[in-house]
Amino acid sequence: MTKTIALMGAMDEEVGLLLGEMTNTRSRTAAGIRFTEGLFRGCPVVVCRCGVGKVNAAAAAQVLASEFRIEALVFTGVAGALDPALEIGDIVVSSESVQHDMDASPLGFARGIIPFQTESVFPADPDWVRLAEESCKAAGVRFATGRVLSGDRFVADREEVAKLREEFGGACTEMEGAAVAQVCRMNGIPHVIIRSMSDKANGAAPESFAEFTAAASARSFGIVSGMLELRALRQP
Ligand code: ADE
Numbered sequence: 001m002t003k004t005i006a007l008m009g010a011m012d013e014e015v016g017l018l019l020g021e022m023t024n025t026r027s028r029t030a031a032g033i034r035f036t037e038g039l040f041r042g043c044p045v046v047v048c049r050c051g052v053g054k055v056n057a058a059a060a061a062q063v064l065a066s067e068f069r070i071e072a073l074v075f076t077g078v079a080g081a082l083d084p085a086l087e088i089g090d091i092v093v094s095s096e097s098v099q100h101d102m103d104a105s106p107l108g109f110a111r112g113i114i115p116f117q118t119e120s121v122f123p124a125d126p127d128w129v130r131l132a133e134e135s136c137k138a139a140g141v142r143f144a145t146g147r148v149l150s151g152d153r154f155v156a157d158r159e160e161v162a163k164l165r166e167e168f169g170g171a172c173t174e175m176e177g178a179a180v181a182q183v184c185r186m187n188g189i190p191h192v193i194i195r196s197m198s199d200k201a202n203g204a205a206p207e208s209f210a211e212f213t214a215a216a217s218a219r220s221f222g223i224v225s226g227m228l229e230l231r232a233l234r235q236p
Pocket of ligand 1: 205
């Protein structure tokens with residue numbers, strides 16, 4: 001039996017286009033989050049809008065892992081660019097993700113390290129990363145594969161960007177990815193995070209986010225759609 005692919009975003013803009021194109025849908029709610037199963041371009045999927053932040057993202061990812069027979073999880077959405085080479089609309093495909101706001105430094109742990117745990121950096125699945133890169137190439141979209149930094153903070157400050165870059169070397173920052181990645185790791189589910197840049201995480205980020213979130217979400221949606229189409233072409 002073909003297993004389902006979980007597609008997740010934090011906000012309506014990030015999942016609206018997916019939900020709009022699904023057929024044969026049925027929905028149910030768990031942990032206050034609506035999960036919609038159905039077909040997207042012929043592929044069985046379950047889509048949810050988890051809400052903003054790491055707790056919402058982790059709760060939704062755990063429901064997906066526990067209650068749906070999912071083969072993989074793809075997160076789609078927008079992010080603030082940290083790498084100065086990235087422009088608004090460019091895509092970041094996660095190679096791995098880290099919680100930049102995990103901070104037990106008074107106990108002697110480096111920032112980003114989850115105390116008393118062997119893993120704090122969560123790698124994306126190489127096959128899904130490759131599929132995402134191929135989808136970007138097929139769409140002719142500028143992309144970078146790199147580290148995603150997640151935290152419960154909307155970053156809108158040039159100095160904070162410099163500090164995050166220096167400490168963690170991330171390509172972009174957002175508020176859910178590493179939480180989802182950790183839950184996927186805990187449940188043995190392959191994942192990848194796809195993010196289109198809505199802003200540059202600087203002083204202009206709030207206005208940029210308001211202006212470009214819809215277009216950037218559509219760009220990320222296009223890449224995820226392309227991934228599922230490429231995958232369908234390769235299925236035996
Ligand atoms: N999502 C989109 N832009 C962001 C930013 N600058 N900081 C955190 N999350 C974001």
